[in-house]
Amino acid sequence: MGEREATCWEPAPGRVVLAERGVGGYRQYRIPALAATATTTLCAFDGRHDFDDLPAPIDLLLRRSSDSGATWEEPKVVRRGTGHEGFGDPSLLADPATGRVFLFHSATERAGFFESGDGEDPADPMLQHADVSVSEDEGRTWRHERLTAPLRHSGNAVLDCERIAGMFAAAGAGCAITAGPHAGRLVQVYVLRIGGRIDVACAVSDDHGRSWRLGRPIGHGREAAPVELNESSVCMLADGSLLLHSRGPGHRLETRSRDGGETFGPVTAARDLPDSGTNGSVLAPAAGPELYASHTAGPDLRRGAQISRSDDRGHTWSAVRVLEPGSAGYTRLAELPDGRIGVVYEADGYQEIRFEAYAREELVDPRRPPRGAPVPAGATGWARASAGGVVVDLVLRSILPARPASPHEWSGTEPVHVIDLSEFAGIGAAVFKEVGRAPGAGDLQVLRTRAALDRNLGPARPGIGAGDLVLVHGRAWNGTGHPLRVTWDGRSRDLEPGECWVRRDLSHRVGTGDLSAGRVRFATEIATAAARARPVLEVPRAPRGR
Template sequence: MISLGHSPAPVPDDPVPHTVLARAGEGPWPRYRIVGLVHLGDGLVLAAFDGRETGQDVPDPTGLVQRRSLDGGRSWGPFEELRAADREGRQWYCDPSYLHDPASGRVFVFHTHAKDRGVWDAVAGTDDADRNVMGSAVGMSEDSGRSWQFRSVTAIVAPPKLLRTAFPTSGAGIVLRRGAHAGRLLQPYCGWFHSGDSGPRDRVGDSPTDGEVVRSFVLFSDDHGESWQRGAAVGEDMDETTIVELSDGSVLLNSRDHARGGHRRIAVSADGGESWEDRGIDPQFVDPGNNSQLASRWPDAPAGDPRARELLFTGAHDRFARIRGTLSASHDDGETWHEVLVFEPGPLDYSVVQALEDGAIGVLWEVEAREIRFARIEAEELPGA
């Protein structure tokens, strides 16, 4: 494998031309973080993010908002309420990840449901009424995200005998289009699993992170989101995770390193996310411990089409700091990667990349809880992608 560092893309003075979708101090919330993006076809794009009272993670007040584009990200409508915070009842929602099922037309948005505790001190349990449990939910829309029906998936995601808590990785899930599991929906998660004989810690006052290992897994559905199952967990120190379908229908998983060793971890599934082959650290991916995004360059390309092997990746290309937001591409199912361009030369937190129509791509990213930025990048502006 080659290193992305061998031929780095030039670092520009300014970000690529972009639209600011949210700015601190403007709109319905004081701060904004954590991004999700989906292209529904015919130019319809949804962008979601946390609205935050303080900029800090839950249990600080947080709700979900979205904006809508009808022309492939060239222009955007006003803020829409995705899932409102319940301030009186102190019910908070964060970490949006969209998933579009083209067969049914449904759109899903996975997200975290918190009350009095966040990921670091939540206790084990599946009762969403327990204020010390950090739960997980999914919304389903059959009208392109204009209205939503929400339900809990906490019991599926976080059985107390296995893990203390888990949350969906923000960004975007995928639908498999090739192979034996074509049509399957997958949403990536990370969880804090019990290690050895530590057992579940479900009492207030326990030290929640003692004897735990952070691992990745997916929820999957074979019935267009009517029901969901949890796949096997993989790895150690596999934190927030992104996934993509390869040309043969297998799934590549690419995870933030919880130990923050300066690179990312990968795994591959040959059975649609039900089990994984852990491939450890991939030195091609320089990363400071940040959420990133994998995506198919041509998601509808059939198996055997060379375009089915083309992948995209966005992330912060630095071992120690969340800076230098970089778009990288692979033409061989993720075996090797090269940098295409630097879309954000300065601070970069979470990012999402998705294929749009006519070979264009959309990149959504956050800058220090100050701004949420979106760029539509045309095919001719993507040399070597």
Template sequence: MIRLGHDPSPTPELPVLTGASTVLARSGEGPWPRYRIVALADLGGGELLAAFDGRETGQDVPDPTGLVQRRSLDGGLTWEGFETLRDVDRAGRHWYCDPSIVVDEAAGRVHVFHTHAKDRGVWDAAAGTDDADRDVMGSAVSTSTDGGRTWTHRSVTAIAAPPALIRTAFPTSGTGLRLRQGPRAGRLVQPYAGWFLAGAGADTGTTDGEVTTDGESAADGAGEVVRSYVLWSDDHGETWHRGEPVGEDMDETTIVELSDGRILLNSRDHARGGHRRIALSSDGGETWEDRGIDEQFVDPGNNAQLARRFPEAQPGDPRAQELLFTNSRDPYARRLGTLSRSLDDGATWEPVGLFEPGNLDYSVVQPLGGGAIGILWEVEAREIRFTRLEAEDLPGE
């Protein structure tokens, strides 16, 4: 069971984790002046793909922003140069940001969800599904069949944010899931944060990838609620469907598949109360059980990442219950980048060590095989850093 209501223990003195480390981007170097917002995926055979924002300034859209990537062919020991994931249209002022990678090994596809902005960002974007409307902040997914060397792009704005329910939304950066257990094995799942209109109707069914609603809409000025949900696909990303939302003040969200096939959702607290919020799904992200605040997760209101350390481990294997989590483990400030571990499917957590003793923003952790893990994180729009940690680099191994 996922337990709640723990009084957080005093943060112990944690060891600093050291591994094979690389700075993947630095302010003032490469194709953009600054870099933020990280995504990381293992494509298999030692090939890793890291994606992040290139920014004209350190600020969010609508400041000029595009998507770049770097690639490793040896499990993160060395990295190739910058590649363009999605180029910008500077003349037309079309900007792309917030990458999240979903790897579909069975189909040989890589999907990258991201935001499409023009003249407005999340705080003042207008409701709507027309990507030509300069006041609408939309969503897109880029798909590659050659390991991210070439991409095709398409909009999912109408699916992700129907205006009867949601003013605006964006995919949470980092990684999504391919489910491996149970009747929905093979499903692709991407987490979202949405600004839901107060009083908006609940979701109903889906047809041909389009999401329908009951048609009820909010009164103007009735307020908004930030909630988490996912988009999911059972046909390798050909069509996407929107699951029901969960919680209140559920901001940027990370998800992980548990050993029994359920999905654990762990969300940044939009109210910034010093901890994180969680929920569980037993139907592949279509509906959720809100579990509220979990005080085990000390956090200032920052994006974080969950992952299974051994995603191929089968139910009954103790390794199937080992989860990893990276975040800035401080209730007030974005500092103390901490790797935490659960050995019981997320019921209890223990901090393992610091991968970043100083300041940091978003982070991503991914398994690399053989017990090794990779962590990618950003430091104040100045640097994007990566470290590969072998099993022997982790305390208690």
């Protein structure tokens, strides 16, 4: 695909924005899940009172469509807590045999994935709990169950002198096995923290969701791997075996199971699926032999959401549709009731959750742009410039709501809970949770109640406001065949051919001048001995659709 084609990229004409930051009473929406029954399409996602990942006061929301995504009901709250309670990171699974829908999610009070203890008490506030909401009427009503004890107990039973601490259902969707010796089994991937490492295992049910147990963690008992599995998606192949894709550094990771998700084989890199280390998905449509994968294909930075296709059981892949060349996050595919392929994804610095749908005949032609191609017109949250063979990308990562400058300026008497993030200093930034704080702002995360956040942050509003903090991630890539000395805003580094320099410490505090101009202009400067460039990332005050 040439530069001219990449530059002429256009967004899908049937795109629907399912959630927009600041609209509908929440300051942030994140983590979309997507699934369909025979007649209804369901999309679940987090409704956040602040920016933070769990533990935080997050509500679990759902939208339904009865026409394969052409129109959608208004969001409804599936679960809302009190105080510090939060319910988030949804994953949907529809059982084709019963029509029952499962909405897996995490429930937290004082501890999330990294802080959780390793007990099995379903009432312990210092555990990250595994919950599932169950619907018998295609998402109209729900009942809630806690799976903490059975999943932790069955998972701990296969470990040697270790125990599961943090655990959560990998956001997106589960899988129903409909062929082979395990036909009728339901499968949901869980991410685990065991002895300081991150691992993955599948929860399985052989009685249509009445009981669940955890399979063997994939990394358990193996020699230390150079990379760890993380948020994953699983699909059933034609013979009833399973293909699992995980987010990974540089490329998606894959592994296969022939015993219904109890155990998995070797973990390898899917070299045809570039990945920025972001949650994606893999899908096997019921009516066709092809497979589809969704992922963010921009190296190191969360951008370039796309759909890829495989016609050989997932051994090779070709990019077939760019969803958003610019800033993008989590993606999820599902087969819709009308047979089309639906996808939900985060875009524009998490400002939007979008839905698009494609007929299968639209997902056939390779559409991957070349490395270093110009930014296409219409791409959101992305700027690119070149300086002497170095390609520089700036990507909008997120927007943090304005807040009191110090803890002493917060009003109210609601209780707070403080987490010392310095305890997790050894965990890489690419896999650690996202917390609403400025770069270099300290090592404490303060959990506040919904009431305290609403009082001190003011009403939720769309777009960018004074005092908001715009976070930007940047990447410089040496595209030459020789080493280069690169200077970036006064810092210098030597880059070998093909080497990258990634920065996650770039930010801009929104001022009145930005609001008057109608946009934030974030500029940085990069230079080599031969050239100098000043890429500028422009973020409109209001999303482009407004």
